[in-house]
Each structure stands twice: as structure tokens, then as C-alpha cells.
Amino acid sequence: MSDSELNLRLTIDERVVDRxxxxxxxxxxxxxFVVLQFPASNCDQDAVHGVRVLGHSARLVWHKESxxxxxxxxxxPGGFSYGDYLRCGAIARFSPVMQAVKQFAENGGLVLGICNxxxxxxxxxxxxxxxxxxRDLQFHCEHIYLxxxxxxxxxxxxxxxGKILRVPIAHGEGCYFADEQTLASLKAxxxxxxxxxxxxGSITDTANPNGALQNIAGICNEKRNVAGLMxxxxxxxxxxxxxxxxxxxxxxxxxxxxxxxxKAA
Amino acid sequence: xxxSNDLYxxxxxxxxxxxxxxxxxxxxxxxxxxxxxxxxxxFRRYFHLWRTAFxxxxxxxxxxxxxxxxxxxxxxxxxxxxxxxMGYRGVKAVHVGKYLEIELDGTDKEAARQQLNEAAHKxxxxxxxxxxxxxxx
Numbered sequence: 001m002s003d004s005e006l007n008l009r010l011t012i013d014e015r016v017v018d019r020x021x022x023x024x025x026x027x028x029x030x031x032x033f034v035v036l037q038f039p040a041s042n043c044d045q046d047a048v049h050g051v052r053v054l055g056h057s058a059r060l061v062w063h064k065e066s067x068x069x070x071x072x073x074x075x076x077p078g079g080f081s082y083g084d085y086l087r088c089g090a091i092a093r094f095s096p097v098m099q100a101v102k103q104f105a106e107n108g109g110l111v112l113g114i115c116n117x118x119x120x121x122x123x124x125x126x127x128x129x130x131x132x133x134x135r136d137l138q139f140h141c142e143h144i145y146l147x148x149x150x151x152x153x154x155x156x157x158x159x160x161x162g163k164i165l166r167v168p169i170a171h172g173e174g175c176y177f178a179d180e181q182t183l184a185s186l187k188a189x190x191x192x193x194x195x196x197x198x199x200x201g202s203i204t205d206t207a208n209p210n211g212a213l214q215n216i217a218g219i220c221n222e223k224r225n226v227a228g229l230m231x232x233x234x235x236x237x238x239x240x241x242x243x244x245x246x247x248x249x250x251x252x253x254x255x256x257x258x259x260x261x262x263k264a265a
Numbered sequence: 266x267x268x269s270n271d272l273y274x275x276x277x278x279x280x281x282x283x284x285x286x287x288x289x290x291x292x293x294x295x296x297x298x299x300x301x302x303x304x305x306x307x308f309r310r311y312f313h314l315w316r317t318a319f320x321x322x323x324x325x326x327x328x329x330x331x332x333x334x335x336x337x338x339x340x341x342x343x344x345x346x347x348x349x350x351m352g353y354r355g356v357k358a359v360h361v362g363k364y365l366e367i368e369l370d371g372t373d374k375e376a377a378r379q380q381l382n383e384a385a386h387k388x389x390x391x392x393x394x395x396x397x398x399x400x401x402x
Contacts, residue, residue, distance in 0.1 A: 086388075086389070087391055090388065090391070094388070122393075123391065129393060130391055130393040130394045132332075132336070132337075132394055133339055133340060134339070135337065135339045136339070137339055137340060137343060175337075177336060177337075177393070177394055178393070179335070179393070211337065211339070
């Protein structure tokens with residue numbers, strides 16, 4: 001073997017080793033989730049738990065903070081922020097922490113709004129449309145089935161295609177509404193992420209718990225880094241809770257964050 | 266005609282409003298108890314005057330928020346069917362909304378209108394699903 005040949009081999013080997021080390025460190029690297037906490041948020045601890053179950057770290061941030069620290073992703077949790085006064089999420093959107101979240105989203109950070117968090121994000125203008133009173137005026141607290149419309153988002157990439165998710169809902173105002181123009185652009189840009197369906201996966205009116213337009217349960221923004229959904233994936237992260245389908249959504253986020261890191265490296 | 270008694274009452278009112286709970290110097294002969302009775306009387310007597318003056322320097326805004334016509338209003342629909350069940354005829358449609366009453370300082374209606382229009386658009390109503398009507402008096 002000539003010197004130059006040996007040299008070449010060594011460099012290749014080093015590269016391979018480097019890549020392996022990198023890969024390993026990416027797996028070990030814990031992602032820092034930030035879970036916002038408004039007065040009367042009540043799913044914040046569940047969200048923190050859901051993330052920790054997956055082996056990543058989560059931290060609560062009070063609504064009066066104006067910085068998110070070293071957040072990799074933000075979860076706006078469910079609950080009844082500010083007592084749902086005036087409209088759901090209408091007051092929360094003006095809190096100092098939401099200004100930081102807006103900035104974070106502008107820079108491309110992943111933001112997931114769950115239930116009341118979805119309402120906050122639509123009120124803040126980070127997501128299109130609005131959420132209204134359920135069509136039967138009743139609060140729905142039950143398990144429903146979700147169909148993932150597209151895998152092309154950081155929130156759904158790890159959900160096997162055709163998989164029907166079984167996750168709980170708990171809301172009184174989850175009826176998604178958007179005007180025709182917005183709805184058309186949502187469809188055209190493939191922004192609808194989840195729809196309510198029945199156990200067999202067909203999208204029917206009876207499977208729609210709240211009267212949402214086109215059975216929409218969750219959407220994302222044009223840049224695909226902000227998403228919101230009415231069901232609670234954080235309440236379905238462990239088998240002992242009846243379902244661990246919700247885990248897939250967090251796993252997708254973590255996968256997206258890790259592949260971002262890999263790209264940057 | 267304004268009597269001296271009236272003037273005395275007016276002064277008492279003034280001092281009461283100012284929060285001075287001591288009788289005026291020129292009527293030092295009046296006991297504290299008597300002054301308190303007087304003050305109470307005068308408050309009743311001139312209440313409407315102060316009220317008018319107060320009203321003159323303040324405004325009240327009324328904002329009515331209703332669901333957009335194109336948006337499904339399940340609450341309105343339910344109230345409508347309830348009315349029909351109760352036997353009220355000719356109810357074409359019901360829209361359930363919100364009513365906000367906002368008390369304001371100052372007398373500049375135009376400035377207030379501008380400010381409240383902005384607030385109503387940004388915060389008090391959600392333009393995606395709601396319309397609002399603003400009145401200032």
C-alpha cells in the first residue's frame with residue numbers, strides 16, 4: 001500500500017468514525033422543550049411528563065417571562081388560560097412570553113399548540129382560522145380517532161402512513177372555522193395535519209365531535225414550523241393511559257430537531 | 266336664587282368630595298356630629314348635580330360583538346328553537362353575542378372612537394368570526 005493510499009484510507013476511516021460519533025451524540029443529545037404556563041393552564045404538567053417519558057427534558061416557563069432560554073421547541077399547553085375570559089386565548093396572546101414565542105416561530109423554531117394552546121396560537125395570528133363553540137354546545141371529554149393527512153411536517157413525519165391515532169379530546173370550543181379563501185389555501189398548501197375520523201379511518205360527520213370544518217383537528221402554518229391541534233397527544237404517551245399514539249407526534253418533533261442538528265453539523 | 270345656606274352646603278360638598286373631613290374654619294362653632302349630618306344631607310341634595318358634572322366630563326362606550334352572518338352560531342340556533350318551542354311566532358333568526366360597556370375619561374369622542382376601534386379589531390372581537398358595533402355617548 002502506497003503512502004498516499006494509506007493516507008486516503010485513514011481520512012475515510014476518520015470520517016466514518018466522526019459520523020458515527022456524531023450520530024451517537026445526536027441520540028444522546030436531550031432536546032429542551034419549553035412548556036408555557038399561563039394562569040389556569042392545566043395540561044402543562046402532562047406535557048412536561050409526556051416529553052420526559054420520551055427521555056428528553058422539559059421546562060415550565062411562566063407567562064410573565066420574556067425569554068424562552070435555550071429552547072429547542074415550545075409547547076403551548078391546554079387549559080383555560082386567563083379563565084377563557086372574553087374569548088379563549090384572547091388575553092394570553094398579549095402576555096410577554098407570547099412575544100418571545102412569536103420571535104421564536106419567526107426564526108423557524110418548532111411550536112406546538114395543544115387544545116387551549118391551539119386557540120392561543122390562532123388568536124396570536126401564528127395559525128390561520130379560529131376556534132368556536134362546539135356545534136352541540138357541550139363540552140366533549142372522550143377518546144377520538146385521528147387521521148394524519150400528511151407526513152410532510154415536523155409534527156407528523158414519524159407517524160406511519162395509514163395509522164389511525166387514538167387520542168383523547170377535552171374541549172368546549174374546538175369547532176375549527178376559517179373562511180373559504182383560507183380553507184382553500186390550507187388545502188392547497190397541504191397545511192391540514194389531522195382530521196377527525198372513525199375507528200376505520202373514514203372521515204364522517206358522526207366522527208366529528210365539535211362540528212369543525214372538514215373535520216379539521218389540527219393544522220400547521222405555511223412555514224410548517226407552527227402547529228396546533230385540539231386533541232391531547234400528551235395525555236396519550238403511555239400504554240397505561242389507554243393509548244400511546246400521542247407519543248408519535250412528539251417523536252416526530254424530536255426527529256425533526258435531531259435531523260436539523262445533523263444538517264447543521 | 267342661591268341662599269347662603271346653599272353656599273354653605275356647596276362648600277361642605279366640595280370639602281367632602283375633596284376628602285376633607287373637618288368642618289370649614291368659618292363654621293367652627295358647628296360640632297363635628299352636626300357637620301356630619303349636614304354633609305350627609307347636602308350629599309343627597311346635590312348628588313344629581315355632581316352626577317351631571319361627572320357625566321359631562323366622562324364618556325361611555327358601548328360595544329356589541331356578534332358572530333358573523335356566514336359563521337354557524339349554534340347558541341343562536343338553540344335559543345331560536347327554544348323560543349319556537351315556547352310558542353313565540355315569527356322568530357326569523359337569533360344571534361347571541363357580547364355586550365361591553367366601557368367608561369372613559371375625557372370628552373374627545375373622535376379620539377376615543379379611533380382608539381376603541383383599534384382595540385375592538387385587535388382584542389375585543391376576533392375579526393375571523395365576529396363583527397362589532399361601537400357607540401360612544
